[in-house]
Amino acid sequence: MEAGTVVARPGPYAEAVHPGTTPRTGILKWLLTSDHKLIGTMYIWLAFFFFAIAGAFAMVMRTQLAAPGLHVLRPEVYNQIMSLHGTFMVFFFTIPIMAGIANYVVPIQIGARDMAFPRLNAVSFWLLVPAGSLMLASLFLQGGAAAAGWTSYPPLTNRQYSPGPGVDLWILGLHLAGASSILGGINFVVTILNLRAPGMKMFKMPMFCWTVLVTQTIILIATPILAGALTMALTDRMFGTGFFQAVAGGDPVLWQHLFWFYSHPAVYIMVLPGMGMISQILPAFSGKHLFGYKGMVLATAGIGFIGFLVWGHHMFATGIDYRLRQFFSFASMVIAVPTGIKIWSWLATIWGGSLRFRTPMLFALGFIALFIIGGITGIWLALVPFDVQVHDTYFVVAHLHYVLFGGSLMAIMAGIYYWLPKISGKLYNEFWGKVHFWLTFIGMNLTFMPMHMMGMLGMPRRIYTYRPEFAIWNHIASAGAAVLGVGMTIFALNMLLSLWRGRRAPADPWNHSDETRTLEWTVSSPPPAENFHTIPVIR
């Protein structure tokens, strides 16, 4: 995976500034930019803004659930908060921040000056602003926000059960976010296919670029299906069509098929770039190159492909044909094979290396540990008899948080700690970074491990209160959430302090060995306008 020897190629490209334009300054520099580094930075800020909101929702929920019979929130408000927590974490934090980091890093890693379509890149970002604002605004309208969970199954979303504008705004907000994803997907795929520097062959690309390529391809195929389903839900509500209306001969289960045809691959959209980050961070802090590079590439593509064949495992309880159940059950378990290839390759990468336990490395190792737990409960849930038993209980909540918190979020944190000095040009406090890691790792397990027990005991998810016998597990989970809250506050303060008065970061603050240094570490921190004075040639 090493980028090979970098040779500067003197090119006719010395003058970077467009004749007749002066660089903008102040707020307009950000609003009108089409520079991938500024856009990537704005993506990251916006995603963390939504993360703070969705995280605050989670804190409120865990407060409500801290003991049985509490009334911190009214039930209908709990449903709204719960729905927006999921929606924001998935569509407005995890997916955009992956796009943001990729936006910043991928063009530099492949030796390009920018994304293929800089203006399209800007519109992809800006569409997220009205999209997220619409959803947030719906909280304050008559009838409140959408309250049918992030999955928004009909008939809950039918007009008679959700009469207010909340669901309409939810649908249209996702439409805008989806358009942003699709345009971004086109941009990333074209960038990676067409803008690589001379000598940067596909199989020389850093692993992160490969995972972004696969992810964005998934986005291109899957997101339009969600757009179609959202359109159907909207016309059902506004124009009286009958797609999901049983009385009209339609079927609410059709929504589930279409929704999960997008949303299962969306799990890989959220975790594959994280795996790409891990695949760069582990070698960087082990001093060895990535083990089994080509196998990793194939495993990534394999996960992307099989990810389209497993959507039905979310629907084992809907009464779909038993042959379909068998197929989806088998296909879901097959995903363990490419995932296993990845995990063994990571372990082989660090095996015998000279490890440096810096903050990004800790998060990367934490990712592996937690993702394995989420993967194993995933295999259990692929088993139809077990799944039917724990369907819609907290066991599913535990599983998905081990995958999306233990997987995606730990990887995002690893990536942020790894690339932040490159992006901001400032170093952060290593001690508080490690404190953040340990609080997150411990708090995460305290919060979500007990949910396995709640689920096994039969506590249903998405209900604002519960029977007293589940109390002990909920006490532990809420205490864990408090630990997570403290950890995230430390993270925010550490990052802001680093931006304010951190020490200057050198071009390569991690002292990569020659075989693990990718192109972004060969330019200054932050990189100059247009990234490279002369386009590098890769040998």
Next chain:
Amino acid sequence: MEAAAHSHEPVPSRWPIITAFGAGLIPVGLVSSAHGWKQGLGVLLLGLAITVYGASRWWAELLRDRFFGRDAVDAEKRLRTAMALFIASEAAIFASFFAALIYARYHAPAWPPAGMPHFELLVPAVNTFILLFSSVTLHLGHSALERDRRDGVIASILMTISLGAIFLCGQAYEYGFLNGSAFNIKSGIFGTTFFMLTGFHGLHVLLGLIFLNVVYGAVLRGQITPQQHFPFRAASWYWHFVDVVWLFVFTIVYIL
């Protein structure tokens, strides 16, 4: 200024953010008018106008900088890949509507359900022929373009636009005698899938027509040359795509 391979510059532009916020106004207007706020429709139209205006100014910038700039040879490959991917994503949206139709048919006790009309094949068959023929005329235009015969290009685009317009008229005519109190978009899943699929396709024909009109303007201004004609190629690909989708609509909705 720009000569190296892979070179292009991030020029600041105000149109992406304006287009995005215009697009953000559309849902505001739609939802508020659906929930009884009369001015909502105005907001919707304003949002639509801003989006279209922003996109067209953006297009003008692209014409100035990208398609015909000095790196156009390099840009051509990028743009082609992008257009192919865009069409693939459009195909996926259509796939979701076809999936809805096939799912409904698979689960329905009878198709068409009792009381629903059987479709007359005459109008859609003629429409199929017209749309296929329009693909041929556009392809002839592409050949004419490669031989640098501008009159041929103009004639072919005008022919294609006319045929597309005739197709839309045919579809409107068909809607006119099909759509009634017994059969409309609200009359159960049969009406829903019929009108949504054909309507969504008709919308794409309309978009294709607008695209062809824009390219026609570029041809008249001499911005389309045998060497650099990406906009023509893109419009042409889009038109052929819409044509192919119609073949699926005709087969699955009308014949099967």
